[in-house]
Amino acid sequence: MAYTLGEAAKASGKSKATISKAIKSGRLSAVKQDTGVFRIEAAELHRVYPKTVDGNQDRTPQTVSQTLENTPSVKELQARLEAVQERLTDRDTVIADLREDRDRWRQQATALLADQRPVPQPVTEPAPQPDQPVVQPPKGFWKRLFG
The missing domain is CATH 1.20.5 (Single alpha-helices involved in coiled-coils or other helix-helix interfaces)
Structure with a gap:
């Protein structure tokens, strides 16, 4: 009897990721079919992970009844x-x-x-007086920096 990954997880009480990691690490042997589905032999699965019944193998009847009372x-x-x-x-x-x-x-x-925003007024520069020379600001950065 061969299990799929999901069936193996249910039969062993482990997650599918745990079973997959065991296969990839080589602890558990499995055959990968052409469809990508793993087939795991029952004997091989239970060699690595002992068989459990619904994950309750290690529980005593007393702990199961206590759990049912608390649910x-x-x-x-x-x-x-x-x-x-x-x-x-x-x-x-x-x-x-x-x-x-x-x-x-x-x-x-x-x-x-x-x-509250002030209404922007148009900026007008005063016209140069005919008797005053027109001064041009220095053109380059260094000229502006050092005069």
Whole structure:
């Protein structure tokens, strides 16, 4: 009997990644088919990973019953789910309100900034007097730096 990677993982109680790593490292031998699917012989799998029953082989009946006692019931889980959904709805409402406030503040700030900005006046240079010589600024960087 040969297992696929997923079947081998279920039979051994390990993850598919663990089985794949064991194959790649050479600890576990497998045949890779043309389709890319691994075929792992049962004897080879259980040589490396002893057979388990639903991953509960190492549990005693006492620990299994204790685990069942501690698991929440379906009604309790539904109640928790409803509470979480209600909290999410409340948070969505708060987020929507905060976004509205932000947009209002942004509009108000934009309007205030528009009112406070000075109107730019055209810059006019005084016309040179006919009796004063026209002074040209130095052209190059070094001339401007050192005069």
